[in-house]
Amino acid sequence: MKPVQIILIAGGSASGKTTVAKRIANVILKDKSVTYLSMDNYYKNFPEMTLQERKKMNFDHPNIMDIDLMVKQLVELKKRQAIEVPKYDFTTSLRMKETFRVEPADVIIIDGIFTLHIDKIRKFGDIKLFIKTPDDVRFIRRLTRDIEERGFTTDQVINQYLETVKPMHDFFVGPSIDFADVIIPYQEGNEVAIDLVATKVASWVD
Template sequence: MKKVTIITIAGGSASGKTTFAQTLSDKIFKKHSVTHFSMDNYYKDFSDLKLEEREKLNFDHPKSLDIELICKHLDDLLKFKPIKVPLYDFKNHCQSGEYKIIEPSEVVILDGILALQIDEIRKKSDIKIFIRTDDDIRFIRRLQRDVNERGRTLDNVINHYLSTVRPMYKFFVEPSIEHADIIVPYYEGNVIAMDLVAAKINLLLSNK
């Protein structure tokens, strides 16, 4: 059976985790096959609740995630089996009922704000990365994303950030940095950090 390396990338909301993961995938892909998917698609389905009720839920708490399914999918990828990743509907705060097939590969990259906070996921990880981005930059990026891509209002984004996103970051996400093997100060165009991390990972994979 082929050896699969799992890389987990954590960091606050809108810290640049997905961008970093995609760039890292491109750099690793030159030498190894890579699969990348996000914990954002594994929120539990709250379609039984009204939309206004779903909008008030705390999606930054570990209990909002289907951790059991995430771990099962990681185990399947470790066995070199394909997985069906659920596609989450962020505008309506529920599962869409649609899926995307992810094929197995030598390297699996999983990103999520709680990727290093959840013990079951952390134990399956070979390389753990934390993306550290200034709070104001993360808020601005989240504001732009949620308004432009997810149909949220300015007041909705601000209230949500103050009531759940910021306190959950301080309580769950930020402390998980102590579990990271690599801490990356992220900003747009930080090519040096990406190149260094990719080079180190390629070296570790080659040695394996």
């Protein structure tokens, strides 16, 4: 049985990580044995707190992630065992009651801001990518996303960005670029870099 290969995709908030991951998994390699997984599903759960208290939490610090669960499930995927992944609701900042099943595959693509910062996760990476996107582009994307999809106000997004997102990016996320095997300067339609990675991955599953 061939070993399971894991691709880790890191980068700042709203840098384009998920776009790149899903393009490789669902478009370029859609007929291959490839599964996509987001680190965003592994935020810790704090049901005892009020919504207002949860909204004030620092979601850009690695301590907010349930690393033990993620490591456990990555080990299971490496053993070609199916896993039940938590669903996280960003409008309530809580895990949902239901989970979703992820089947094992030859290649697992995982994106998240801390995939290269956290050593316990980074050691799973057979290819480690960092999506490098200008700060102003990332902020505009985050502003739009958090208002339209996550129920934040403009002031909440701006305050969160200045108080936690940018400082945590500068301290934890940005420096993790040093662990990357490949750095992708993200821009709309950067097909060359994505295709190069996809070609390498395709060689694993042919």
